[in-house]
Amino acid sequence: MPSHSLPALTTRLPTRLLRGLLLPALVLLLHGCAALVPPADRDGSEARESSRPGFSTLPAISRQGGDGEPATDHRHDLWGAVASRFTLPIPDNARVDAEIRRYARHPEYLREVSQRAEPYLYMIVEKLEAANLPLELTLLPIVESAYLPQALSSSSAAGIWQFIPSTGTYFGLDRDAFYDGRRDIEASTDAAVTYFSQLRGMFDDDWPTVIAAYNGGQGTLLNAIRENEQRGRPTDFWSLKQIRKETQDYPARLFALVRIFSEPEKYGFTPHAIENRPALAQVELDRSVSLVKLADLTGMDHDELYRLNPGFGRSITGDTPRQLLVPREARGRFDVDTLNSAASAAEDWQRYTFxxxxxxxxxxxxxxxxxxxxxxxxxxxxxxxxxxxxxxxxxxxxxxxxxxxxxxxxxxxxxxxxxxxxxxxxxxxxxxxxxxxxxxxxxxxxxxxxxxxxTMGSGNQDAPSKYVVQPGDTLWQLAQRFSTTVEELTALNRIGPDAALKPGQELRVASN
Known part of the structure; x- marks a missing residue:
């Protein structure tokens, strides 16, 4: 997870000694991301679309089968097409082997995360290819967030690529009361691609080190390399000691996934089938719109529209011009009249500060x-x-x-x-x-x-919500939980302040 402070990354460093000399200029703040892993043993305008990189099916034949025949046609198998074009050598060491065993114990988890990637995967592959980055990085969001856009770490890293606020700001991921670019699939992928492009230049395409630097920070890796140089030790990533365990394990987790996705049948795992074609289109928003109204007018499921646009933290998009991702086949429904109606609906809401x-x-x-x-x-x-x-x-x-x-x-x-x-x-x-x-x-x-x-207008729901009492609940605890008072709870439910609550009992909660 890229959660450290970032220096300017514009100079390609020819030797690791030079990197060591530059180390004092780097900010060496560590982060506290706990990467999400499997359970422990526990369209905009026509002109814009035409300018985007190729929408043709990803080439699938990049290697020959064992009998000299072409590899499988992956027109309906995007994960297979991606795996057929992996290029990074997989290290043969105990760390990678241990991570392979750990992931392989949970094929159901791997299938689940491979399915979560479905709306986004083709776009991510396009962006990695355009930047000449290895397609193995399509697996990194599994390590970082299990492909959950709403993932939030203990150090406030957010989104599938897990940017903390400061690093997100460094890479242009805006945040305001309505939007968080770290959760925006396209914007955060662009930021991750930019970061990896800079790291590969800094570490001369040493990919285990590049991958580790994304997690632990380039300063941390440069420091560890300099330490080994001074002690006469090897400076390859697997020999570095002055890094915390999470960063040590991080590349091994990615390479383990590369091995498993390269040979899924060997590990009893079948990736979720994803069509090898563009899935999403962009809609330009030049003013605030109501996502609820948009979903209603276009016939989209509300949850699907939110899932494609997790950067919007509310049902109103805010006044800053943004982009909306929608299913490619539904792009035509987002016409001018529809957007105008959704903008009118957004005017029915205003900000309030508690x-x-x-x-x-x-x-x-x-x-x-x-x-x-x-x-x-x-x-x-x-x-x-x-x-x-x-x-x-x-x-x-x-x-x-x-x-x-x-x-x-x-x-x-x-x-x-x-x-x-x-x-x-x-x-x-x-x-x-x-x-x-x-x-x-x-x-x-x-x-x-x-x-x-x-008063409550027609069509609105009754103000109090219902809550089913759980074992150990008290009125005071519920008042704290729902930011209300014991007096409000007892008045709503017509009970005394000393009433004993019983598990299964239904209460009206006038919560905030």
């Missing part, structure tokens, strides 16, 4: 939404609100509710102030003034109605 005391439930009530709707539009699984975190909330529902007389209100009690009401309902003081057309110091009288938000 403040201390916020919960999804309170924010949902305030904006006429529901917890489930907010989680869905923000592509969130959990309902934990953290101060400073940005989410999308609906626009206009409060004003429409006020105009129709359906707004949620609070009845002023003796002695209450607008500030106290804002705290009680989790609504910003300025927002209360706006909704109620109040000045800076409004006079409130007992019995007055203060607008505090919108």
């Amino acid at each position: 403040v201390r005391g916020d919960s999804f439930y309170r924010v949902a009530q305030r904006y006429g939404s529901s917890v489930d709707e907010l989680l869905a539009i923000n592509r969130r699984q959990d309902a934990v609100a953290r101060p400073g975190q940005v989410i999308l909330v609906p626009t206009g529902r409060v004003d429409r509710a006020i105009a129709s007389g359906n707004a949620r209100t609070h009845t002023v009690q003796p002695g209450e102030s607008l500030w106290a009401i804002s705290r009680q309902h989790g609504v910003k003081l300025a927002e209360l003034r706006r909704m109620n057309a109040y000045g800076d110091n409004p006079v409130l009288r007992p019995g007055d109605k203060v607008i505090i938000g919108a």
Whole structure:
């Protein structure tokens, strides 16, 4: 995983001694990526498309069969076509053998990860070939992330190529409230290709060292090489000692996969069949669009559209021009009218920044939404609100509710102030003034109605979600988990604060 700080990589270094002399200029920060491994024994425009590298089927015959006949025709077998064109020699050593045995114990895992690569594999092969990089690197995302775009390491490395934020920024992978380029399949592949192209120049096509440097950092490898030079030891990768175990094992894992994918039948493994043809096309986005609306209008499955575009962290793409990947056969459905409709739908949402005391439930009530709707539009699984975190909330529902007389209100009690009401309902003081057309110091009288938000609009889900109690759950733990309070939980479920929870019991959770 490329998670170290990066110096400029523009000079080809002729000797390892020279590399050693340059070492002080390099930043030698290690990363903490734990590579994902099998279970332990435990189209844009027509002009743009025509400019992309060849869309023809990948050549499959790069070697002869044992009887002198041409190799298998791989028109319907992309993994086979890729494996038939592997060129790197596989080291014959104990480290590689150990990794082969470990992977070979899990053929079902290997088939699963080979299937996850299906939408992306042809594009990745195209980019590696265009840069004259070995196709063995198509297997590296298995080592890094198991081809899971949502993979996130303990050191915050993300995406199938596992870039940490700083390295991602170095290679031009943008991040904002709506998008993370490290998860974008095409953008992150471009970054990985650039990085490998630079590393191969630095290490003179010594691929075990190049591969290890991608994981541990070029500075770490140069340091280890210099150490061996000073001690009169061999400086090939397999002789280097001054590197941590993960980096030592990293090339062995890749070469083990190369061996297995080269001879899958020998290891009782059948790679998932992938058509040897282009699978994806680009759609240019010049403004924010709703991915939900796009999926609905084009007949695409929502999950499939998200899977092809994991760089978008929300259902709205944001105002920065981006590219969308779609199935090649579906490209024609993403026409101007469809994109305009999806852009109009995106205007129904705005950013909201959580403040201390916020919960999804309170924010949902305030904006006429529901917890489930907010989680869905923000592509969130959990309902934990953290101060400073940005989410999308609906626009206009409060004003429409006020105009129709359906707004949620609070009845002023003796002695209450607008500030106290804002705290009680989790609504910003300025927002209360706006909704109620109040000045800076409004006079409130007992019995007055203060607008505090919108009612649920038609078609929205009920605000509270359901939760099934698990063994050991307590009200306090659930309140913490769902960023709410014991008082809100007990009020919603009409139980006392000391109520004993039973496994299997169903609770309504007004969570954030």
